[in-house]
Amino acid sequence: MKIVAVTACPTGIAHTYMAAEKLEKTAKSLGHQIKVETQGAMGIENELSASEIKEADGVIFAVDIEVEQRERFAGKKVVQVPVQLAIKDPKSVLAKLG
Amino acid sequence: MPLEHSWVFPLANGLHARPASHLEEVARTFACTITFCNDRNGRTANAKSVLGLVGTETRHGDSCRLVLDGADEAAAWTRLTAFLRDTFATCDEPLVIETPAAGGVTLPRSLLAAGLTRYHPGRPACRGIGAGRSLVLGAFALPPELLAARPTTPAEELQAVARAVEALQTELAQAQRGAALTEAAVLKAHLGLLRDPGLAGQIAERIGAGQTAAQAVAAAIEAQAEILRGAESAYLRERVLDLTDVGMQLLEKLCGALPALRVPPLEGPTVLIAESLTPGQFLALDRRQLRALVLAHSGQTSHTVILARSFNIPTLTGVANATTLVGAGAEVIVDANLGILIAEQTPAVRTWYAREQAKVTELTGRLQAGLGRPGATADGRKLEIAANISSAAEAEAAFAQGADGIGLFRTELLFMDRTTPPTEEEQFGLYAQAVRAAQGRPVIIRTLDVGGDKPVPFLKFPPEKNPFLGYRGVRFYGEQAPLVKTQLRALLRAAALGALKIMVPMVAEVEEVRLVKRLLGEARAELAAAGQSCGELAGFGVMLEVPAAVWQMAELAAEVDFFSVGTNDLAQYFFAADRENPKLAGLGGTLHPAFVRLLRQLVDSAQTHGRWIGLCGEMAGEPLAWPLLVGLGFDEISLAAPHIAAAKAAVAKLAVADCVELEKRVGQCATRAEVVQLLGAFRNQPQPMLAPELVVLDVDCQSKPEAIRALVDVLHLAGRTDRPEQLEEEIWRREETYSTGFGGGLAVPHCKSSCLTANTIAVLKSRRGVEWGALDGEPVQVAILLAIRADDHGKEHLKVLARLSRLVMRDEFRERLLGETDPAALTAFINEALQPS
Numbered sequence: 001m002k003i004v005a006v007t008a009c010p011t012g013i014a015h016t017y018m019a020a021e022k023l024e025k026t027a028k029s030l031g032h033q034i035k036v037e038t039q040g041a042m043g044i045e046n047e048l049s050a051s052e053i054k055e056a057d058g059v060i061f062a063v064d065i066e067v068e069q070r071e072r073f074a075g076k077k078v079v080q081v082p083v084q085l086a087i088k089d090p091k092s093v094l095a096k097l098g
Numbered sequence: 099m100p101l102e103h104s105w106v107f108p109l110a111n112g113l114h115a116r117p118a119s120h121l122e123e124v125a126r127t128f129a130c131t132i133t134f135c136n137d138r139n140g141r142t143a144n145a146k147s148v149l150g151l152v153g154t155e156t157r158h159g160d161s162c163r164l165v166l167d168g169a170d171e172a173a174a175w176t177r178l179t180a181f182l183r184d185t186f187a188t189c190d191e192p193l194v195i196e197t198p199a200a201g202g203v204t205l206p207r208s209l210l211a212a213g214l215t216r217y218h219p220g221r222p223a224c225r226g227i228g229a230g231r232s233l234v235l236g237a238f239a240l241p242p243e244l245l246a247a248r249p250t251t252p253a254e255e256l257q258a259v260a261r262a263v264e265a266l267q268t269e270l271a272q273a274q275r276g277a278a279l280t281e282a283a284v285l286k287a288h289l290g291l292l293r294d295p296g297l298a299g300q301i302a303e304r305i306g307a308g309q310t311a312a313q314a315v316a317a318a319i320e321a322q323a324e325i326l327r328g329a330e331s332a333y334l335r336e337r338v339l340d341l342t343d344v345g346m347q348l349l350e351k352l353c354g355a356l357p358a359l360r361v362p363p364l365e366g367p368t369v370l371i372a373e374s375l376t377p378g379q380f381l382a383l384d385r386r387q388l389r390a391l392v393l394a395h396s397g398q399t400s401h402t403v404i405l406a407r408s409f410n411i412p413t414l415t416g417v418a419n420a421t422t423l424v425g426a427g428a429e430v431i432v433d434a435n436l437g438i439l440i441a442e443q444t445p446a447v448r449t450w451y452a453r454e455q456a457k458v459t460e461l462t463g464r465l466q467a468g469l470g471r472p473g474a475t476a477d478g479r480k481l482e483i484a485a486n487i488s489s490a491a492e493a494e495a496a497f498a499q500g501a502d503g504i505g506l507f508r509t510e511l512l513f514m515d516r517t518t519p520p521t522e523e524e525q526f527g528l529y530a531q532a533v534r535a536a537q538g539r540p541v542i543i544r545t546l547d548v549g550g551d552k553p554v555p556f557l558k559f560p561p562e563k564n565p566f567l568g569y570r571g572v573r574f575y576g577e578q579a580p581l582v583k584t585q586l587r588a589l590l591r592a593a594a595l596g597a598l599k600i601m602v603p604m605v606a607e608v609e610e611v612r613l614v615k616r617l618l619g620e621a622r623a624e625l626a627a628a629g630q631s632c633g634e635l636a637g638f639g640v641m642l643e644v645p646a647a648v649w650q651m652a653e654l655a656a657e658v659d660f661f662s663v664g665t666n667d668l669a670q671y672f673f674a675a676d677r678e679n680p681k682l683a684g685l686g687g688t689l690h691p692a693f694v695r696l697l698r699q700l701v702d703s704a705q706t707h708g709r710w711i712g713l714c715g716e717m718a719g720e721p722l723a724w725p726l727l728v729g730l731g732f733d734e735i736s737l738a739a740p741h742i743a744a745a746k747a748a749v750a751k752l753a754v755a756d757c758v759e760l761e762k763r764v765g766q767c768a769t770r771a772e773v774v775q776l777l778g779a780f781r782n783q784p785q786p787m788l789a790p791e792l793v794v795l796d797v798d799c800q801s802k803p804e805a806i807r808a809l810v811d812v813l814h815l816a817g818r819t820d821r822p823e824q825l826e827e828e829i830w831r832r833e834e835t836y837s838t839g840f841g842g843g844l845a846v847p848h849c850k851s852s853c854l855t856a857n858t859i860a861v862l863k864s865r866r867g868v869e870w871g872a873l874d875g876e877p878v879q880v881a882i883l884l885a886i887r888a889d890d891h892g893k894e895h896l897k898v899l900a901r902l903s904r905l906v907m908r909d910e911f912r913e914r915l916l917g918e919t920d921p922a923a924l925t926a927f928i929n930e931a932l933q934p935s
């Protein structure tokens with residue numbers, strides 16, 4: 001499965017990247033392709049392109065705050081969870097994509 | 099014909115007791131009447147009355163006049179105008195007034211979590227923490243038997259007052275001589291009150307009306323106190339304490355010891371709690387046992403509070419009903435950092451304060467250790483860090499602030515603002531005072547540097563068109579040989595008491611040095627002829643401030659033991675730019691590359707000829723220049739005493755090789771702006787985010803609040819924050835969103851903060867797991883604090899933290915983190931892992 005994800009936490013210092021790391025590792029171990037965009041204190045990094053979003057089979061938002069440029073994901077089915085859940089139990093988050 | 103002098107009142111704190119006593123001291127040496135008029139409020143006063151002067155409520159910026167009328171009015175006018183111009187404006191240092199934090203007391207969560215419940219807020223007047231048994235002091239009242247007493251005859255009562263005043267005057271004057279600076283200033287103000295004609299008049303009036311001496315004194319003091327209490331300015335209101343103090347001491351002289359006035363002896367560590375405390379009562383306390391002071395009424399600028407500060411006694415003021423809050427003999431804690439009096443403590447609160455005390459002890463210990471050590475770089479190159487002073491009394495304070503010596507004692511102030519030169523005896527006394535205060539450390543005393551821009555009334559030099567290039571410094575020594583020899587004799591005598599060095603100003607030719615040496619020989623012979631002993635000089639040197647001297651270093655070195663660069667004059671002569679002219683402020687200057695090259699040449703020449711070289715101009719006080727001066731290889735820098743601690747600490751962090759490299763690059767610059775930029779970049783070298791001192795393993799903490807406090811303390815001790823309370827609060831604010839414990843025994847508390855000196859990673863490993871509200875509900879073993887400066891808008895440090903956040907998700911990293919027991923090894927491991935792959 002091709003997955004794209006966005007992570008974002010309140011201070012953008014730590015949990016954004018912890019969640020990104022967890023999602024990337026877990027997805028790969030399950031044989032998925034994944035790209036995670038981080039929206040932290042440094043702004044948007046590893047930004048998802050329009051074609052990557054278009055081609056994705058599933059979208060995950062692991063966020064505690066509003067996602068920047070959310071309109072890019074219009075029409076996509078999005079699974080939104082708190083950042084903490086992506087850190088604590090990334091498998092269950094990926095399972096929500098069905 | 100009365101004379102008048104108008105001026106604008108210059109002192110920031112207004113005309114309070116201290117400056118008033120200075121003015122009174124000058125005024126009372128003249129017979130004419132001297133009236134002080136405040137044209138803003140129309141009040142007038144006898145300038146020979148401290149209370150009268152204080153009562154004019156004169157503030158900074160008021161238009162004032164002195165009106166002089168009487169036989170010696172002309173002499174008084176000359177003396178007073180000179181005094182007001184040269185001395186008065188600087189006779190009162192601005193007071194540091196601590197204002198309480200806005201919005202009342204914010205207490206650290208760790209302290210609240212320790213069970214702090216009963217506490218009373220106050221305003222911190224002198225910071226610090228003190229704990230001990232409480233001693234509650236009641237207010238004073240004249241005992242009933244004295245109130246009921248009948249007078250003898252008015253004449254006898256008056257005589258009794260006169261005797262008491264005289265006895266107290268003698269006592270105060272004696273105490274003043276043995277006292278440290280702040281204490282002496284307070285005693286002087288008291289002496290002024292005692293001499294006050296206004297007060298004396300009131301006492302006499304009451305005795306005339308049939309009161310006893312004691313009743314009259316008590317009533318007159320009370321009446322004057324009432325006037326002061328009604329004053330607009332808080333500062334004047336606080337003078338009431340000084341007045342009561344003088345009154346109490348007078349009453350004791352009249353009636354013998356009054357138990358109600360005496361402070362009891364302190365048995366063991368004590369916290370003194372009182373409605374108010376007079377300076378005299380404070381001074382009578384055993385300060386070795388006094389841990390803290392709590393006052394209900396005293397303000398921030400009362401003399402009692404000023405004294406408490408100078409003895410560094412943690413003090414809270416404005417604690418409502420202070421004396422009723424705590425029982426006598428109860429164990430109390432005064433936290434004058436947070437501004438609270440703690441009447442009851444749980445064991446956990448006591449532990450919290452024990453830790454806080456240990457931290458404070460360590461912090462102050464380090465600072466003091468740094469001050470006690472001679473100035474040196476991190477790699478051990480010695481650099482004496484000395485003080486510039488202008489009066490003997492400053493020497494003691496300079497050494498207390500860590501000076502390695504006196505690098506420049508300007509003696510001209512002793513000669514200015516007077517009609518006759520100071521005598522040999524007077525000069526000897528002052529030089530001896532400075533040398534004694536030095537306790538063997540070097541004291542460089544510069545011989546008279548007047549003339550030109552620094553006129554002296556008794557030296558009748560004709561006016562000059564260009565005084566800076568004129569008849570000044572050593573240039574008039576030949577013509578004024580008796581004056582110079584008097585100074586040299588005083589210096590030679592003082593040299594017997596310690597390491598005194600003589601330095602000659604404004605030397606442009608080698609003959610000038612030879613002249614001074616000849617005068618020195620004559621002075622020595624005169625002392626011998628008079629049967630006076632004189633000491634060996636620890637050195638004889640010259641100031642390098644005239645560019646011509648730079649190219650005579652070999653000849654000068656043959657005559658002298660040392661050099662000291664006077665950068666202010668040298669730079670202005672070198673660039674031909676008047677340093678007083680603001681339009682020329684951008685021209686040249688000590689940080690210009692040409693000037694730095696000049697300094698390079700001077701140091702090289704001095705070293706070639708084996709001579710010691712120091713630097714005593716304003717450049718020495720410029721923090722940007724410190725690494726440059728180390729790189730140039732000076733033996734000493736001499737600066738204003740308050741900057742010595744900072745200079746020592748900064749120099750102690752420098753490595754000679756870096757400074758030499760910096761100096762080479764500075765020498766290659768083309769403009770001053772380039773030099774300043776280089777020096778700025780050097781100073782702001784980033785500190786590493788993580789260092790072994792920021793890693794504490796095996797910490798004994800029971801709870802999350804304790805662990806966070808311990809992390810904050812690590813930053814405080816490492817000098818990365820000086821506001822631990824605020825940092826603690828900021829970390830907690832982030833924890834409130836949701837716990838930073840993300841499972842697996844790890845937590846990453848973090849914050850952006852405005853109270854950090856550097857971006858910081860700190861690691862704490864707890865001896866036992868700590869409940870953190872973690873994602874997996876498991877206790878936390880290792881907490882990694884990520885703290886970023888709020889004003890850091892760069893991304894470099896955030897990238898490091900992002901990398902670290904990803905790392906802690908990896909099992910192998912986590913295992914190493916949990917298993918490592920050595921701070922240095924853990925630091926190296928994390929730093930390596932954080933390198934970009």
